[in-house]
Amino acid sequence: MISMPELPEVETVKRTLAPHLLNKVITSVEVFLAKAIKPGPEMVQKELPGKRIIEISRRGKYLILSLDNGQKLAFHLRMTGRLLYLHRETPTAKHTVIILRLNDGFDLRMVDQRKFGTVNLFTDDDPPKGLKNLGPEPLGDEGAPWLALESLKKAAKRRTAPIKALLLDQQVIAGLGNIYTDEALFLAGINPARPANSLTEEEWKRLFRAVREVLTEGIRHRGTTRRDYVDGRGEPGDHQHYLKVYGRRNQKCPVCGESINYSRTAGRGTYYCPHCQR
DNA sequence: GTCTCCCTGTTC
């Protein structure tokens, strides 16, 4: 089960969960995978009951619940994590990580087959490292810094590593994963292996526009479901039908008809058209 | 900067 929630998927989960979770009170907590819970299951079980959820937000690939006492709960789904709003009587799924019981008879449940996902209870004066070091939001978001083309170029200035590695670096841009990175580079006509500091002014403009476009389209199609990504209501997205290169090894490039290549770049499986992407 | 590890289901 591969799902890879990136920015558009987490944004869709947020939008589908928000109406159900807003102003609900957490009545109790059940932990099934202790190591995923930070600072620890005891802390979460002690702090959460009685707290009201006053906001549901997203920052990069983190989904964040704000509680009425100033505490926040951040979920990171990594590759196979799901967040679901389910009736209390629903049987507990295999690989369930945590269940937050709510005062409306429903639960917020995190299920994660590969157990990479994390749940982090924190306050703003002591955010988890990954969240604290997160780069700007490519589409802009409530209160978060926005990505500017200038900051992207600045980050690339001394980097000879592949442009793909730069786009995947969450400290440079928040929210891109393997799928949308490959799609953005295709749309911009840039080879993923190009050294980040080798892009021309024109290429930077195309890439900046492409990143924003693929993410916007991904959200519009309610995310990409490769195998099992589902939103907060358990429904798959549609964006897999719109991918131009990702997962299409040896298939025809939708622009030029040449065969799409698969290689390993920045430590990740990488799909690109050698003819269209230079 | 790059590599390894974490983890399990799917694919080869």
Next chain:
DNA sequence: GAACAGGGAGAC
């Protein structure tokens, strides 16, 4: 029965 999928932490 091994290789593979990959986000991010930590090691080097």
